[in-house]
Amino acid sequence: MYTKCQVFTPNNYVHELLDSVSYTEHLYGLKLLENSCGDGNILKEVVRRYIIDAIKQGYSKRQIVTGLESDIYGYEIDKKHYNKCIDNLNQIAMQFNLPNIRWSIFNQDYLFSNVEIKYDYIIGNPPYLNYSEIDKSNRFNLKEKFETCRLGKFDYCYAFIEKSLTELNERGKFSYLVPGSIFKTVFGKALRDKIKCNLVAIKDYKCLDIFNGALVKSVIIILDNSYNKEVINYIDISNKIQFDIEKKSLQEKWIFSKYKSISTKRFGDYFKVSNTIATLYNKAFVIKNIDLEKYKYVINNIKLEESLIKPAYSPKSLRYGKREFIIFPYLIKRGKIIRMTEIEFQERFPGIRNYLTLYEDKLLSRDRDKSCKWFEYGRSQALGLVNKEKLLISTIITNTVLVYSLKRQDIPYSGLIITKLSNSGLSLSIAKKILQSRDFFNYVRSIGVPLNGNSVRITSKDIENFTFREI
Numbered sequence: 508m509y510t511k512c513q514v515f516t517p518n519n520y521v522h523e524l525l526d527s528v529s530y531t532e533h534l535y536g537l538k539l540l541e542n543s544c545g546d547g548n549i550l551k552e553v554v555r556r557y558i559i560d561a562i563k564q565g566y567s568k569r570q571i572v573t574g575l576e577s578d579i580y581g582y583e584i585d586k587k588h589y590n591k592c593i594d595n596l597n598q599i600a601m602q603f604n605l606p607n608i609r610w611s612i613f614n615q616d617y618l619f620s621n622v623e624i625k626y627d628y629i630i631g632n633p634p635y636l637n638y639s640e641i642d643k644s645n646r647f648n649l650k651e652k653f654e655t656c657r658l659g660k661f662d663y664c665y666a667f668i669e670k671s672l673t674e675l676n677e678r679g680k681f682s683y684l685v686p687g688s689i690f691k692t693v694f695g696k697a698l699r700d701k702i703k704c705n706l707v708a709i710k711d712y713k714c715l716d717i718f719n720g721a722l723v724k725s726v727i728i729i730l731d732n733s734y735n736k737e738v739i740n741y742i743d744i745s746n747k748i749q750f751d752i753e754k755k756s757l758q759e760k761w762i763f764s765k766y767k768s769i770s771t772k773r774f775g776d777y778f779k780v781s782n783t784i785a786t787l788y789n790k791a792f793v794i795k796n797i798d799l800e801k802y803k804y805v806i807n808n809i810k811l812e813e814s815l816i817k818p819a820y821s822p823k824s825l826r827y828g829k830r831e832f833i834i835f836p837y838l839i840k841r842g843k844i845i846r847m848t849e850i851e852f853q854e855r856f857p858g859i860r861n862y863l864t865l866y867e868d869k870l871l872s873r874d875r876d877k878s879c880k881w882f883e884y885g886r887s888q889a890l891g892l893v894n895k896e897k898l899l900i901s902t903i904i905t906n907t908v909l910v911y912s913l914k915r916q917d918i919p920y921s922g923l924i925i926t927k928l929s930n931s932g933l934s935l936s937i938a939k940k941i942l943q944s945r946d947f948f949n950y951v952r953s954i955g956v957p958l959n960g961n962s963v964r965i966t967s968k969d970i971e972n973f974t975f976r977e978i
């Protein structure tokens with residue numbers, strides 16, 4: 508599990524982490540912890556600064572060795588990296604002719620370690636592992652021990668932040684390189700509540716690829732236990748802007764914006780944003796790369812009944828102009844979706860039934876809603892929205908917001924659907940304009956969960972909570 512997170516900090520960010528909490532001079536006697544030290548990329552610079560400063564302050568060699576042993580602490584769970592770290596630190600010490608140091612670096616799991624020390628500095632780049640990457644037994648133990656991991660799908664780094672904060676002394680300073688998603692994810696709320704009070708600054712590297720291709724966007728968070736002002740200094744490194752943000756304005760998701768919204772109309776009061784239908788086995792239902800009309804609805808020598816075949820759409824198929832079809836195993840009567848019994852389905856649509864039988868095993872083993880029959884979609888969600896005019900938008904936004912208009916008979920099978928509320932008073936073409944506006948794009952960039960490249964992920968709630976100006 509740990510090899511996934513062994514991505515070490517490049518040198519310029521090491522300097523940034525240390526400078527952010529002024530780990531620069533008068534360091535002798537101050538205790539520092541690096542709780543997931545890997546090969547020691549951060550500790551090497553810590554040790555170098557410590558020795559140079561101690562020499563400058565006039566400490567003797569013997570005093571400096573004692574200081575290194577009792578002021579600098581580290582943890583690394585992986586024996587191989589632990590050994591490398593010790594070698595690296597010895598090399599730095601030898602440059603100053605300081606041999607035989609008994610380093611306080613431990614080859615242990617930091618999260619379950621018990622050392623009764625309060626630190627002046629905790630500096631690091633902890634392991635990031637998402638919930639699915641954490642072993643089951645570890646997940647259980649972390650949920651038991653850490654408040655920030657108690658709810659839902661936490662990231663492994665939450666536990667490192669929480670434990671660090673309990674080990675800082677009352678003037679302690681903390682500088683940590685963490686994933687930008689901690690400000691946006693639903694399950695990061697408890698963590699955000701914990702860090703808010705003493706948070707001094709956020710350095711956001713959102714457009715920079717710190718780890719050379721690793722799929723995370725990172726930020727440095729800087730906390731100081733002696734800081735309790737009502738503002739956080741937000742620094743957008745990529746765009747070279749900075750401003751103060753009122754802590755009380757940071758609620759569920761943290762949005763970093765200089766401007767206060769003057770808009771009053773909430774998108775969700777006019778339009779409904781929902782997930783698309785979910786077949787839970789698209790391979791059986793969605794027909795790609797075959798022009799069914801051209802082949803008179805014959806596939807695998809089976810003639811499909813045309814009335815249950817609809818045009819199918821996903822943000823991807825629309826972007827690439829691909830024509831796709833979907834089997835829609837329901838009847839539509841006076842605008843309402845009607846479910847068939849198995850006998851009715853067999854008698855009226857023998858071709859489609861035979862075709863779906865090719866996938867029967869897979870269809871039966873789907874984790875489907877209890878009431879769904881084997882030949883139906885796995886979830887009954889969004890069926891009511893199918894026979895309406897709608898817009899389709901992707902949950903992943905990159906450089907522009909692409910919004911597609913779909914007709915009643917069109918079936919979107921991935922992305923988010925936007926339909927009009929009955930009392931809306933605004934048309935779908937207005938909704939499209941709103942979603943393609945600069946304001947919406949900026950909002951999405953500030954609220955979405957950062958992904959690899961330049962993309963963010965948004966949810967239906969994010970879109971419904973957008974407030975817009977008169978159109």
Ligand SMILES: C[S@@+](CC[C@H](N)C(=O)[O-])C[C@H]1O[C@@H](n2cnc3c(N)ncnc32)[C@H](O)[C@@H]1O
Nearest residue numbers: 514515516543544545548583584616617632634
């Ligand atoms: C992202 S790397 C960072 C290493 C170092 N801090 C740096 O910036 O170069 C995270 C390191 O944490 C280690 N690690 C993972 N879980 C740990 C745990 N519970 N206790 C201590 N170290 C751990 C990994 O083996 C890995 O070397």
